[in-house]
Amino acid sequence: LQVDLWQPSSPFHIVEGTATDVRVPRNATRSLLPYLQQANIQYTILISDLQEAVENQTGGRSHRNRRSLSGYNYEVYHSLEEIEDWMHYLNRTYSDLVHMFSVGKSYEGRPLYVLKLGKRSRPYKKAVWIDCGIHAREWIGPAFCQWFVKEALQTYQTDPDMRKMLTQLYFYIMPVFNVDGYHFSWTNDRFWRKTRSKNMRFHCHGVDANRNWKVKWCDEGASLHPCDDTYCGPFPESEPEVKAVAHFLRKHRKQIKAYLSFHAYAQMLLYPYSYKYATIPNFNCVESAAYNAVNALQSAYGVRYRYGPASSTLYVSSGSSMDWAYKNGIPYAFAFELRDTGHFGFLLPEMLIKPTCTETMLAVKNITLHLLKKCH
16 A cells, blocks of 8 residues: 655654654545554544645636736745746846846756845855755745745835845845756646656656755665655765755855755754754754744744754654755754644645745744854
């Protein structure tokens, strides 16, 4: 019986007493449910007709005015093409605050675009890196990256905190890290997670772009099998997307002080290490930043986030971008797991984009302002 594991991402992490979310093919429920009853495993059906839920999210889009960027709707999910048009538009319209560039090309030859946000106020400025959409099906990630840019541009004049952030720092924002996978999740398989590189031997596609980094590569929490969702790849940085971003971060490691990566779902704010149970050297600074960020987030709608080292808060995983960033000298490295905790899973409804992004924005501003204060 083949099921698609939503939470946790790998069968190694299924332990007694924790909840596990799975997607089951329509014809398989007949055999699965009696099996669960026999094994005395409690279950709840969260989404009974997944196909319908998917179609509600992506279907019936044609009526939307997709080209008008001045009226760009930040409360719906956008295709890769729409996001790229939006980036080009901002680059033309806000040339004083936005600079768009590419760090390389994806496996399928798509440009890997990044927006550099900030006032060109002084020759050298510290920077914050933000990426979204390492995992293709986690659509709320790219939605947040776009929201962040919108907020920065719209409130720069009126909000002293935002003004301070954009004056004293640069933000490198990559709205869609895994461009091929994201495109594929719109056109072929809504629940695709990995990149789209080909594996000749197994006729499987893709590598988990968050298991492909050169830090404890392919150890616990990653799979050596090319057909698995957590496949670490044939070697570290085998994926052109990972290689390109790693190269950019290495080149700017002296400038970049924070690395923020946005995932879904679990409602957590995680920091290193992912690959081992150990305390990072600057634990006090990072821990207090996380604590304050989670409190700021909760102040909006009362949504609670758990926070802590990824290994003990979520599960052990090797080869992650966050661990790599930290190991490469970026002192503040965080991974957000955005809403929800499993009721909608990867199909977070569009009506929840605004509250999710609003509360997350508070956390990100909090971490950024924490950066600007010296932490000892």
